[in-house]
Amino acid sequence: MMNRPTKTGIAGTLESNDCQVTVEPTNDDSLxxxxxxxxxxxxxxxxxxxxxxxxxxxxxxxxxVFVDDKGALDFTIKARVETAVKRxx
Amino acid sequence: MRYEPKLPYQxxxxxxxxxxxxxxxxxxxxxxxxxxxxxxxFDMIQLKxxxxxxxxxxxxxxxAVMNLIMDEIIKRNLRDITVAASSVFPIHTSLATAIERGVxxxxxxxxxxxxxxxxxxxxxxxxxxxxxxxxGRALSIESGKLKIDVAFxxxxxxxxxxxxSGRQGKAACGSLGYAIADAHYAExxxxxTDTIEPLNAFDIPKECVDVMLHVDSIGDxxxxxxxxxxxTKDPVGLxxxxxxxxxMDAVGYIKDGLSFQTxxxxxxxxxxxxxxxxxxxxxxKGSFASGGITGYLVDMFEEGLFEKLYDVQCFDLAAVASIxxxxxxFAISASQYGNPYNPKNIVDQLDVVILGASEIDLNFNVNVTxxxxxxxxxxxxxxADTAFGSKFAIIVSKLVSSRxxxxxxxxxTITTPGQTIDALVTDYGxxxxxxxxxxxxxxxxxxxxxxxxxxxxxxxxxxxxxxPQSVLPQEKIVALMEYRDLSVIDVIRQSEIPL
Numbered sequence: 001m002m003n004r005p006t007k008t009g010i011a012g013t014l015e016s017n018d019c020q021v022t023v024e025p026t027n028d029d030s031l032x033x034x035x036x037x038x039x040x041x042x043x044x045x046x047x048x049x050x051x052x053x054x055x056x057x058x059x060x061x062x063x064x065v066f067v068d069d070k071g072a073l074d075f076t077i078k079a080r081v082e083t084a085v086k087r088x089x
Numbered sequence: 090m091r092y093e094p095k096l097p098y099q100x101x102x103x104x105x106x107x108x109x110x111x112x113x114x115x116x117x118x119x120x121x122x123x124x125x126x127x128x129x130x131f132d133m134i135q136l137k138x139x140x141x142x143x144x145x146x147x148x149x150x151x152x153a154v155m156n157l158i159m160d161e162i163i164k165r166n167l168r169d170i171t172v173a174a175s176s177v178f179p180i181h182t183s184l185a186t187a188i189e190r191g192v193x194x195x196x197x198x199x200x201x202x203x204x205x206x207x208x209x210x211x212x213x214x215x216x217x218x219x220x221x222x223x224x225g226r227a228l229s230i231e232s233g234k235l236k237i238d239v240a241f242x243x244x245x246x247x248x249x250x251x252x253x254s255g256r257q258g259k260a261a262c263g264s265l266g267y268a269i270a271d272a273h274y275a276e277x278x279x280x281x282t283d284t285i286e287p288l289n290a291f292d293i294p295k296e297c298v299d300v301m302l303h304v305d306s307i308g309d310x311x312x313x314x315x316x317x318x319x320x321t322k323d324p325v326g327l328x329x330x331x332x333x334x335x336x337m338d339a340v341g342y343i344k345d346g347l348s349f350q351t352x353x354x355x356x357x358x359x360x361x362x363x364x365x366x367x368x369x370x371x372x373x374k375g376s377f378a379s380g381g382i383t384g385y386l387v388d389m390f391e392e393g394l395f396e397k398l399y400d401v402q403c404f405d406l407a408a409v410a411s412i413x414x415x416x417x418x419f420a421i422s423a424s425q426y427g428n429p430y431n432p433k434n435i436v437d438q439l440d441v442v443i444l445g446a447s448e449i450d451l452n453f454n455v456n457v458t459x460x461x462x463x464x465x466x467x468x469x470x471x472x473a474d475t476a477f478g479s480k481f482a483i484i485v486s487k488l489v490s491s492r493x494x495x496x497x498x499x500x501x502t503i504t505t506p507g508q509t510i511d512a513l514v515t516d517y518g519x520x521x522x523x524x525x526x527x528x529x530x531x532x533x534x535x536x537x538x539x540x541x542x543x544x545x546x547x548x549x550x551x552x553x554x555x556x557p558q559s560v561l562p563q564e565k566i567v568a569l570m571e572y573r574d575l576s577v578i579d580v581i582r583q584s585e586i587p588l
Contacts, residue, residue: 016491039492041462042557071491073553 004062009088012072012080019069019077021084029061037069050074054081063088113273116296121251121280124302127161133300134277138168140238143275145268146176146200147243147402148260151312154243154281157304159183163192169215171195173235175226175267175423176470179203180312188214197235199223200468209567210464212583218568220458220465220504220581223267223401224427224436224474225573230270231424234575240275242268242293243307244282251280251295255420256413258284260310263382263403263412265292269422272297283307292420314405320362320385321355325516329485330359332538333443333514334367339536340481340528342441343367347375349395350436350475353383353404354445356485361385361443368394379426379435380442380471382408382418390418399435401426401471427474429573436471436478444472446484446513448500451543453507453522455484456500458570461493463562463584469504474573476509488515494550494557496520496543503570503579517541517549561585 005025012020019037026032033051037044051067054077065081072080124130136142142162144155155174160183162170170193172184177198185204187193194215196205199222209218221229229235242265246258253272255265260283272278272293280293280301321327337343349364351357362385368375369392378386379399384407390398391411398418403409412418427436436442447466448456455476458468476482486495495515513520518541521529532540562582570579 039557041560043492043555045558046555071493073489073492074555 002059002061003085003089005085005088007088009084009086011083011087014068014070016070017072017076019067019072019080021080022066023084023088024064024066025088026062026064031055031061032064034064034066035069036067037071039069039071046074047077050077051081054078055085058082058085060085114294114296119296121295121298122300124300130279130300130302131161131165134239134279136162136167136239139170141171141173141236143173143237143240143271144175145242145265145271146174146178147255147262147265147267147313148308148310149176149313150178150180151260151309152178152180152243153306153308154241155181156183157281158241159187159193163187163190167192169194171197173197173237175223176200176468177202177205181205191215195219197221198468199226200470201465202467206465210584212563212565212567214567217566217580219571220468220568221571222427222469222473222573223423223471224429224434225571225575226267227270227422227424227426227428228430228573229571229575230274231428232430232575237271237275239277239279240268240271242272242278242280244280244293245307246284246286246288247280247282247301248288249285251298251301252288252291253280253282253293253298254288254290255292256290256409257286257288258282259306260308261409261413262310262313263409264400264420266401266421266426267423268293270424281307310406310409313403313409319355320358323355325487326356327359329356329487329514329516330363332519333360333483333485334363335536335538336483336512336514336519337364337441337481338367339532339538342481343371343373345374347373348438348440349375349378349442350380350439350479351386351443352445352472353381354485357443357445358383358385360485361389365389365394379439380475382411384408387411387418390415399426427471427478427573429477434478436474439475439479441481441483442475442479443483443485444476446486446495448497449484449486449495449510449513449543450497450500450507451547453510453513453543454500454503455505455507455510456502458504459502459581461501461557462560463501463582465568465581473505473509476505477573481511482509484510484513486513486515488517488546488550489553492554494547494554496546496550498547502581506572506578513543513546515546517546520546
């Protein structure tokens with residue numbers, strides 16, 4: 001079953017070692033991921049993978065996922081994405 | 090425990106320290122000339138293109154004097170000036186402007202952060218900057234390698250005849266340790282003050298001063314407490330501090346006569362606070378604490394836990410208050426503090442120093458100068474000096490902070506060579522330099538401390554964070570890393586990342 005956001009869902013903080021994830025509905029079936037990170041130069045690919053994997057597992061469609069990362073580890077990123085998605089449904 | 094020398098000195102083989110007496114203090118009937126404004130000042134000093142000027146940083150991020158002078162130099166359209174500042178802070182935006190316009194073409198400093206560090210990292214400064222250590226800066230000036238044409242000395246208080254004190258005035262900052270070599274060896278010394286009153290004691294005698302200028306304000310003393318001078322509240326940081334005290338105890342340094350220094354980072358200060366408890370509970374009396382002095386060290390000193398404080402720089406206003414009233418709180422010069430060729434330098438008498446790191450590698454080399462992206466974020470200050478001089482140099486840090494591991498394969502920039510570091514204490518265990526093989530065995534057998542290898546810490550960090558992509562710099566060399574003996578031990582290249 002596909003999950004489609006109906007409203008904005010936010011999870012996480014902008015503290016060091018955390019990230020803030022904002023999920024918003026779009027008008028079509030697309031999934032857009034935007035990442036800002038203080039460690040993008042070093043871990044950009046890993047962060048994208050962590051976000052992508054979580055979105056796929058949750059079968060998310062019709063959403064923009066914006067991650068503002070302050071150096072969170074993968075498990076934190078995954079937890080924040082999942083919570084933000086669930087809050088947006 | 091002690092191994093000597095930690096590193097063979099390479100650069101100056103026959104350095105004979107000149108004594109101050111030979112230089113300026115023997116001047117008789119010396120009169121300090123007074124000027125009323127900038128025009129008179131610049132008429133008098135005849136600053137020319139290509140000259141070297143110097144500043145001290147005791148007012149830290151509250152300093153107004155460097156901007157005041159740099160603005161005037163920019164206005165006068167001078168070119169090719171070298172600025173030898175003991176440290177540069179974010180407030181020093183006029184220096185950044187001067188670099189971008191080619192007015193200043195080289196910076197020599199022991200620490201830089203903020204706009205100046207950014208323009209240097211971007212490759213905007215014509216000549217490579219020189220990153221020194223506090224002790225190395227004193228050596229470079231006293232040995233004549235670094236020749237200063239005009240030293241501008243922010244002077245918290247002066248008397249009418251031109252003597253200088255750091256302990257009085259609207260912007261009292263305590264010790265003027267980093268300005269002493271400049272005062273004694275610069276061709277011309279300009280003292281800038283906002284307070285003229287009778288002095289109780291002199292930090293710099295009038296014989297060193299050529300010109301004095303009275304201005305409205307030399308800076309905001311609140312800026313002295315800038316950056317990292319607060320204790321950590323993070324429980325992980327406090328746990329690291331606790332293990333550091335246990336390590337000091339296990340190695341045998343917590344005993345009467347202990348001499349101690351700590352940096353001003355949050356975890357380092359937590360170590361000072363916990364050492365306070367430990368000494369107090371066990372009725373142990375240390376001999377001295379040194380360095381940048383903070384309120385935490387003053388508290389211990391005033392309780393009699395240290396006999397003396399040797400203060401090259403006051404890190405907060407509690408330290409300023411103490412130096413004003415306490416007889417055994419001594420102001421020392423950067424040369425007395427860390428010049429390797431000064432036979433009585435304080436760092437050589439240190440038992441333990443607690444220091445921070447932004448990176449430490451498998452060979453225990455430490456970087457406190459740049460980030461992984463080669464961008465300049467700080468500098469040695471006294472890091473390399475105290476690591477060399479002390480019997481036991483301990484780095485304290487969380488293993489991972491904001492996904493960046495402190496332990497790396499190879500540091501981006503060598504600030505302090507690994508041969509001079511003894512231990513790293515993290516939240517994932519303690520790594521001891523492999524040359525202390527007996528100590529490692531002893532700690533494993535007789536304590537519950539978690540002793541691990543640096544490689545194990547690196548593996549743990551990589552497991553937590555993932556393998557980082559390396560960030561290569563551009564070709565251009567933007568700064569040289571000058572060790573405390575004035576040999577060059579590394580270079581910094583232009584940062585690839587847009588700043």
